[in-house]
Amino acid sequence: MAAIKIENLSKRFDGTAAAAVHDLSLDIAGNRFVTLLGPSGCGKTTTLRLIAGYLRPDAGTIHVDGALVSSADAVVPPERRAMGMVFQNYAVWPHKTVFENVAFGLQIRRLGAGEVRARVGKMLELVGLAGFEKRLPSELSGGQQQRVALARSLVVEPRILLLDEPLSNLDAKLRERMRAELKQIQRRTGITFVYVTHDQAEALALSDEIAVIDQGRLQQFGAPREIYARPANRTVADFMGQVSFVPARVAAVARGKGQAILEGGGTLALALPPGIAAGDAVDIAVRPENVRITPRGSAGSAALTGKIVEHTYLGNANAYVVMTVGGARLQVQTHPAQLLAVGEVVAMELDPDQCTVFGRAPG
DSSP states (O other), X not given: OOOEEEEEEEEOOTTOSSOSXXXXXXXXXXXXXXXXXXXXXXXXXXXXXXXXXXXXXXEEEEEETTEEEEOSSOBOOGGGTTEEEEOTTOOOOTTSOHHHHHHHHHHHTTOOHHHHHHHHHXXXXXXXXXXXXXXXXXXXXXXXXXXXXXXXXXXXXOSEEEEESTTTTSOHHHHHHHHHHHHHHHHHXXXXXXXXXXXXXXXXXXXXXXXXXXXXXXXXXXOHHHHHHSOSSHHHHHHSSOOEEEEEEEEEEETTEEEEEETTSOEEEEEOOTTOOTTOXXXXXXXXXXXXXXXXXXXXXXXXXXXXEEEEEOSSOEEEEEXXXXXXXEEEXXXXXXOOOTTOEEEEEEOGGGOEEEEOOOO
């Protein structure tokens, strides 16, 4: 149950103008499943490799349970960090059986044959591969090979397991099954998992906490529900799934609440972030599931009016794009039975408790 403390971490590679990781600080508690989430090239894998000890930081420190393991002056080698690593491409040895792959780390530690057999057997049972000991990787599916890589990392009993997009090569259904298994394994073992992905759904499904990273900088760190429902800035709001921004102007402010006049009609009373004053132009971020299409005659004072310009049937929902009278492009999801036609004029109500307000930059 190792805790990781990252303070003011920076790393720049030769020939690049911007730092891959810039002044990043993060506290990861022990026995947690934490995901580093962000678009390609944002610095999440570099951060993982810094934690593993494969890279030396240019500035900042990394401590594990209070012990310094990385700084600009010295780096504890990876093999002395009691960490395991699972890679995107599995990295299993094609000429070794499942048993031999998993046993390798124990054998180089010179454990007795009996203990190796017992620990490998227990680990293969944990990852659902009991009975596969004599098979070669070529005789396994992609998901089974990923489980071999996971078992090989876990069998040496690391304090921390680092996972670099380990499910990205799997098909959609297998990824869902492996997500559930990874979460269960983390709960059963109590090992601290640090997981890298660019997949928002994966991060939301797996994590105790998510660190959203963009351009080498930490944007927000918190529980999945907090990250999704209360994004700290536009970058997080836009990256974490679908979101629409509705222009508005604040008419009045009192005790942290504001009355916002929406462009295109309607008013909305909602919580405001610090620094927003009456008269300020703002954008209201809202998720598709928090917009309700209503009959035009029954719409309340908070309603927007617009025309449906796109419709996509998703099976469990209908996805609509509505162009509002004020010019906002609003994404809306409805029950699959609520069918509306492209070109139809509709009224929409936003749930004020599920909206986030961002100040608008001048110009």
